[in-house]
Structures are given as C-alpha cells and as structure tokens.
Amino acid sequence: MANRIHEIRDPIHGFIKLDSEERKVVNSRPFQRLRYIHQLAMTYLVYPGATHRRFEHSLGVMDAATRIYDVVTDPENIYHDCVRELIPRKNELEWGYWRRVLRMAARVMTLVICLSLMRPKRNCCRRALATST
Numbered sequence: 001m002a003n004r005i006h007e008i009r010d011p012i013h014g015f016i017k018l019d020s021e022e023r024k025v026v027n028s029r030p031f032q033r034l035r036y037i038h039q040l041a042m043t044y045l046v047y048p049g050a051t052h053r054r055f056e057h058s059l060g061v062m063d064a065a066t067r068i069y070d071v072v073t074d075p076e077n078i079y080h081d082c083v084r085e086l087i088p089r090k091n092e093l094e095w096g097y098w099r100r101v102l103r104m105a106a107r108v109m110t111l112v113i114c115l116s117l118m119r120p121k122r123n124c125c126r127r128a129l130a131t132s133t
Helices: 020-026 029-036 054-072 081-086 093-118 122-132
Strands: 005-010 014-019
Touching (some): 005 020, 014 020, 020 029, 029 054
C-alpha cells in the first residue's frame, strides 16, 4: 500500500497531516473511543463552548509534538556544534524515523492515559466486595 498523506481539519491547529500508518491508529477502535470523553469533564454544561473532547486533544498533542520536534531539530536553532552532530539532518532517513516515533508516542501516551481513566479500579471493587460479605 502506498504511503499517502491524509489531512484532518482541526479548529485550533488547522490541517493535521497523517500518513497511512498513522491513520490506521486514528481509525482504531480504542482511539475512536476518545470521541466520547470530554477533555474538560462536565464543564460543557456551564460553558456551552467548552466541548473539547479527548479525541481532538490527542490529535492536537500529536501536532504540537511534531512542530516542537521540527523547531528543535532545525539546524538554525542549534548553536553548539557538538549538539548539531548528534541531531540527524532533515534529508536523512533517521530524521523522519525519530519524527514519526515522537508523533506516535504523543498519540499513544494520550490514548493510554485516557483509557486508564475510563477503566474501573479493580482494587476498589475487591475492597467493596470484601467488606460487603
């Protein structure tokens, strides 16, 4: 399958670009579950404009991580030669690899945190069962 670039329109970050592999992660069932979790809990009941969801938040985190990586690895922003030697150049294969790793890590960490918040605490359930018998 050819590696195509897909775009998702975000009201805050503009167009967020994804390749085909990243789109598979976004289309996965656990990631799609984030559409139903509010980032600001029940704040939307008081402030109607506060409808930000975890799904949009995780896409924004990925885009922000990508922009930060691009700025940090830009040779114009590196002042010490010893650091410049360690960071791969944009045209090298290694640069694209680490950029993609950072994007996926930002997205996966957001997903793991969100799913851990959704999962009921097993220890609390065991304690409740132990005290009720």
